[in-house]
Amino acid sequence: MNAPAVLHAQDVEVVRDGRPILREVSLTVRAGEHWALLGANGAGKSTLLGLLGALGHPTRGTVDVLGRRVGRVDLRELRSYVGHVDPRHPLNSPLKVHDVVLTGLTNTVERVPRQAPTSEQLALADRLIGLLGLGDRRAARWPTLSQGERGRALIARALMPSPRLLLLDEPATGLDVAGREQLIERLDTLQRTCPDLASVLVTHHLEELPPGTTHVMLLRDGRCLASGPADAVLTSDQVSKCFGHPIRLTRVDGRWNVRSGRPAGAGIG
Template identity: 80%
Template sequence: MPHGFPVTAPPVLCVTDAAVVRDGRPILSEVSLTVRAGEHWALLGANGAGKSTLLSLLGAVAHPTRGTVEVLGHRLGRVDLRELRSYVGHVNPRHDPGSPLTVRDVVLTGLTNTNDRVPRWQPTPEQVVEADRLIGLLGLGERHGARWPTLSQGERGRTLIARALMPRPRLLLLDEPATGLDVAGREQLIERLDALQDTYPQLASVLVTHHLEELPPGTTHVMLLRDGRPLAAGPADEVLTSDQVSKCFDHPIRLTRTDGRWSVRASRPTARPDGPPPGR
């Protein structure tokens, strides 16, 4: 790790009154967020709420129009972004390797931060061993030689998580990782994400989704976004209430949690006891 990146310095992320304006239109407003080592945050909100824009700030991909963003103790605008990004694991389900790489090769590109293998670059034997360890950790041990076009959407997603972990980041960002997955693929993904907490207890993560069913049981904190503004943020059990989620999505919702997993249903009004009989 380069000089100046303290290993244990909290917080991992610190956003203060951040705003993003594009073409005169506010995309994000008054966003403040602190993420510490070992915390697992979810950004929830309807389509267009600003979740992915906020994630781009957290991943040092974009700058705020106003306010400050500190990633791994370094303020955006005062640090080499390319160097900083190499210590942030970013999982984008739309990632395209550009050629039919094997699972192992895709994971190894996490070291070069490129889509394809770098010409004449060769990993060390130790790096290959680490790639295979991560592939096994994500449940793909028998698929390390499979080529990208032959992988299911779920296998691709788990391959990209292994790729993001290859440089041993302190921060893992996941942009709607369950996009396009069937039920089995989604459950396998959630199971593996939850297991990472035991293997990497100091790793912080931020996951973007608009489906509460996609939240791993180990989610510790949540920020609800509506129209580019934080509606609520804090410990998951305090933020994820039927009332606040209903406000976030502008629809009456009943929220339940079973065995650590959240589920939602539309909240239907209760019929009045003295109301008219059915059919009248």
């Protein structure tokens, strides 16, 4: 029996200034599934993720988030049920990690004055901070954090309202190898710890996919090139078509590796 649908997009199109960004894209994400949206820059990945996170409306087609139709409900209320992680979080003040995580309760950048969290909420924040590998950085202030630590703090923040859906927009952007691997390790732990949580991750680097990725959509020029279980979609042939370059794809210990499919020594022209 299929798990309940958390997200459902049907024949979605987005047109901006007369230019199509997404064309006839359909996607269903069920509880416990972990999707990746893959494609080259400009393929429409972040635009689609924004629709799935109730950040905007499609030009045509329908989007249902947690059983609610985008366009028929208050988007601000709907967004409160979705954990949306944006690495470009606009925090400028030197909040401590614990306080940054607690802002997830109010979906605000800063702590809301005169709104004290409960003891249960404080304990949840501590558990999430530990789950994301930041236990020893609980009192560290935002400006002192590495890019990787900030990203993991924002994931903990997004999980504070106990959402059924987690959206991650290129969470490994700007990370060095160590930061990327720490992030992937914690995402993998999160997926195993929260079996009913669904997630959608945007990236254009297959090396950034956690081993627990269950499904993939390949986007090219705003259209869905392929969609379905990860092992069926992530083939050398389909990934080569998606990125417009011959690619050789392998998987070792649950992680994907990419190499050029062009024979060694072959010319570029």
